Each structure stands twice: as structure tokens, then as C-alpha cells.
Amino acid sequence: MTKYKTLSITTSFWKPKDDYLSHIVKAVTGKVVDGDFIVVSEKAISTAQGNIIDEHKIMASCNAKFLAHFWMRVVWGYPLGTLCHFGQRLLKRLRQYPPELGSKHKQVALERAGLGQALMFGSEGAIDGSNLPYLLVSLPLSNAQGVAEQIQREILRCLGKYVCVIVVDTDKTYRFGNFCFTSRPCPLEGIHSFSQFALFAYIVGKSLRLRESSTPLAITNCRLTVLEVLKISNIADKVRGVGSGATVWDMASRFHVQINGVTWDMLDQIAHKPLVIVRKA
Numbered sequence: 001m002t003k004y005k006t007l008s009i010t011t012s013f014w015k016p017k018d019d020y021l022s023h024i025v026k027a028v029t030g031k032v033v034d035g036d037f038i039v040v041s042e043k044a045i046s047t048a049q050g051n052i053i054d055e056h057k058i059m060a061s062c063n064a065k066f067l068a069h070f071w072m073r074v075v076w077g078y079p080l081g082t083l084c085h086f087g088q089r090l091l092k093r094l095r096q097y098p099p100e101l102g103s104k105h106k107q108v109a110l111e112r113a114g115l116g117q118a119l120m121f122g123s124e125g126a127i128d129g130s131n132l133p134y135l136l137v138s139l140p141l142s143n144a145q146g147v148a149e150q151i152q153r154e155i156l157r158c159l160g161k162y163v164c165v166i167v168v169d170t171d172k173t174y175r176f177g178n179f180c181f182t183s184r185p186c187p188l189e190g191i192h193s194f195s196q197f198a199l200f201a202y203i204v205g206k207s208l209r210l211r212e213s214s215t216p217l218a219i220t221n222c223r224l225t226v227l228e229v230l231k232i233s234n235i236a237d238k239v240r241g242v243g244s245g246a247t248v249w250d251m252a253s254r255f256h257v258q259i260n261g262v263t264w265d266m267l268d269q270i271a272h273k274p275l276v277i278v279r280k281a
């Protein structure tokens with residue numbers, strides 16, 4: 001069994017329009033060698049690209065209001081949350097799901113990802129509000145493979161190092177034997193996406209307590225099996241941690257504010273670890 005060593009890289013908090021390529025090269029200078037795996041957070045890149053939406057400006061439809069008022073509070077707060085083995089703290093939060101702000105979020109999910117994803121309890125269509133201030137949410141990368149290749153080329157150009165770049169999202173991939181599936185769209189080739197049936201895929205993975213890991217989206221400059229990429233991605237995810245919080249509730253609780261009260265300055269106080277170097281031991 002292959003063993004790995006890891007090094008999480010702490011950087012400044014990447015904001016929209018930040019030059020993430022320069023940040024990455026600077027962060028790994030003197031730390032990488034040929035053959036290393038550089039695991040990069042999709043969320044951090046998407047934020048730096050300005051691939052975000054301000055939900056404060058969103059007008060919620062009746063369907064979005066139904067999802068926030070009833071679906072989240074009642075259906076997820078009781079039968080589905082229990083079926084998926086949610087803890088009591090999360091169940092309580094779902095039962096108190098904020099109707100007005102939640103309706104705005106569900107409207108974005110409906111418009112950007114469709115009803116199948118909007119029925120999820122969080123990270124609908126990989127739309128994520130954790131580790132972002134106010135009512136901002138990040139959208140998934142439209143070209144994760146292109147971004148990974150760009151990072152790999154920049155490290156080679158600036159540092160002369162041949163590395164393997166893996167772009168990863170914290171949304172989960174589940175394993176049933178060698179069959180790997182996820183509820184989020186556009187995972188790495190070899191992982192089956194049930195994006196249109198996200199609710200079903202998520203419930204199966206959680207209720208059966210299948211083995212899970214973070215989801216790789218793109219990989220460059222190396223040949224690995226899907227299971228090997230999942231292992232490396234999961235190792236990196238555990239080392240990276242959750243930043244300011246795994247959910248918007250955790251983030252708000254950490255700073256003792258409402259879920260729309262987190263600011264950029266607050267996030268600047270947190271150790272930001274968008275990069276993890278993984279090396280074969």
C-alpha cells in the first residue's frame with residue numbers, strides 16, 4: 001500500500017480578482033519536487049476568479065420559498081436528516097432554516113443547478129456559501145481541467161518542477177466496491193455523476209454509510225486510477241481542514257454573528273489553506 005507525506009500550505013485569503021497563479025507559485029517555491037501532487041481547492045480558485053453571486057440581490061420565487069419554508073425545515077429537518085444520520089445540532093439548524101435568506105439561496109440553486117439539485121440540503125450543484133462573507137456564494141468551475149493545466153504549466157515555467165495538479169471539491173464522492181458516484185456535477189472522469197438525481201445519490205451514500213471522500217474534478221501530468229486520486233484527495237482534504245467552518249452555520253457561529261454577518265476582515269483572520277502538497281513516502 002502506497003504511503004504519503006503531506007504539507008498544507010497557508011496563504012492569505014484569496015479574494016475576487018486575486019492572481020491565484022502567482023499566489024500558488026510563491027506558496028510552493030522551495031517546497032515542491034518533481035512528482036509531487038499539488039491538491040488545490042476548487043472553492044479558493046472560484047472565489048479568486050470572481051465566480052460568485054451576491055444572494056442579497058436575489059428575488060425568491062414561490063418555489064424557492066416552498067423549499068426554504070417547508071422542504072428544508074420539515075422534510076430535511078426530520079425524515080431525510082434522520083435517514084442520513086445527521087447529528088442533533090445539524091437537525092436543529094435545519095428545523096430553524098432561515099426562510100428569507102434561505103429562499104434567496106434556493107432561488108440561486110433553482111436557476112443555476114435545477115430542481116434536482118435545489119432539493120439538496122446544502123452545496124446544491126456545488127454552489128457554496130461557506131468561507132465567504134455576507135450572502136456571497138461561489139459557483140463551480142466551468143473548466144476545472146483547464147485551470148489545473150494552467151497551474152501545472154505555471155509551476156513548470158517558474159520553478160522548473162514537474163508536478164501533478166489535482167483540483168478538488170469537498171462535496172463527497174461515495175464508493176460501493178469499485179463503483180464511485182457523487183451528487184455534484186462534473187467530477188473527474190471515472191466518477192459517476194448523478195447530478196439530476198442528486199437527492200437520491202446523496203441519500204443512498206449517507207444512509208448506507210458508504211465510504212466517502214472529497215471529489216476530484218481534474219488532474220494533470222500523471223496517470224492514476226480513480227481510487228488512487230480519491231485517496232490523495234481525501235488525504236489532502238483532511239490535512240487542509242475546514243477553514244472558517246464546514247457550513248455557513250459553523251462559520252457564523254465561529255465569529256458569533258448571523259449567517260449574513262461574516263465580513264472579509266473576519267475571514268482574513270483564519271488560516272487559509274487552499275493548497276496541499278502530497279508526496280509518496
